[in-house]
Amino acid sequence: MSEKTKQMKELIRNSHNLVVFSGAGLSAESGIPTYRGAGGLWSKYDPSKYADIQYFNQDPSYYWRFFKEERYPVIKAARPNKAHEAMVRLEQQGTLFQVITQNIDGLHQEAGQRKVCELHGNTRRIICLECNRSYHMDEVYRGLEKILPPLCSCGGLLKPDVVLFGEPLPQEALNTAWQATRECDTFLVVGSSLVVNPAAQIPLLAKQNGSLLLIINIDTTPLDEMADLVIHCPASEVLMEI
Ligand code: NAD
Numbered sequence: 319m320s321e322k323t324k325q326m327k328e329l330i331r332n333s334h335n336l337v338v339f340s341g342a343g344l345s346a347e348s349g350i351p352t353y354r355g356a357g358g359l360w361s362k363y364d365p366s367k368y369a370d371i372q373y374f375n376q377d378p379s380y381y382w383r384f385f386k387e388e389r390y391p392v393i394k395a396a397r398p399n400k401a402h403e404a405m406v407r408l409e410q411q412g413t414l415f416q417v418i419t420q421n422i423d424g425l426h427q428e429a430g431q432r433k434v435c436e437l438h439g440n441t442r443r444i445i446c447l448e449c450n451r452s453y454h455m456d457e458v459y460r461g462l463e464k465i466l467p468p469l470c471s472c473g474g475l476l477k478p479d480v481v482l483f484g485e486p487l488p489q490e491a492l493n494t495a496w497q498a499t500r501e502c503d504t505f506l507v508v509g510s511s512l513v514v515n516p517a518a519q520i521p522l523l524a525k526q527n528g529s530l531l532l533i534i535n536i537d538t539t540p541l542d543e544m545a546d547l548v549i550h551c552p553a554s555e556v557l558m559e560i
Pocket of ligand 1: 340341346347350353422424511534535538553554
């Protein structure tokens with residue numbers, strides 16, 4: 319175990335209220351590409367089209383083609399990795415009291431994590447923009463051969479329940495995240511580039527509130543300088559040791 323991992327283990331062991339803030343890098347080892355960084359999705363698809371609410375409203379078929387060809391098969395095949403599992407153990411031991419995630423893949427919950435707050439929604443859930451009816455992604459995917467973009471039984475347009483650029487974050491999730499951030503004594507960021515706002519403000523708030531700020535990422539982040547400890551390593555490698 320590296321010296322830094324030993325230090326992080328010690329800090330986490332001494333923590334009473336640990337919050338984990340996770341990003342796409344956590345699920346990279348489950349086979350879900352990140353947005354940014356090497357092999358990121360943005361080198362293959364145009365984010366100004368599939369990740370933007372204005373474009374979705376203008377041409378929803380673009381998003382749904384991306385969903386059919388890329389997102390669904392990848393999410394369907396993905397399984398929680400060792401890092402997700404390590405976090406479940408930290409929760410079971412009573413150290414970790416809240417996961418705040420930017421991820422939309424549902425892998426924390428699939429691993430068995432109980433307290434997960436999803437800032438950007440969940441792509442497994444599809445909602446009708448007219449009547450708000452909710453569908454599971456499997457059901458909608460099956461119909462994509464016949465009709466694209468898919469429609470609700472009421473005739474309304476369907477949209478994955480995720481936050482696209484230009485949309486506000488869900489208020490309830492934000493409230494949970496702010497409260498946990500105010501109450502924690504240790505705030506651990508795992509696999510986030512920390513450039514997507516307003517989510518990226520949350521670790522900053524934790525630090526300003528007097529919490530320890532720890533970061534695990536294979537690359538640098540804009541908050542590395544102010545963090546108490548940074549480890550540049552794959553998430554599963556460090557978390558399994560911890
Ligand atoms: P991001 O794509 O901007 O950044 C990913 C970060 O993870 C990078 O800093 C990269 O260096 C790091 N990383 C890659 N592999 C890693 C590993 N094995 N261990 C540790 N770090 C690793 O992701 P973000 O900061 O979460 O924000 C972007 C947006 O991406 C979010 O809104 C999120 O909804 C969306 N997104 C989610 C998923 C998912 O749910 N799995 C996938 C792609 C994008």
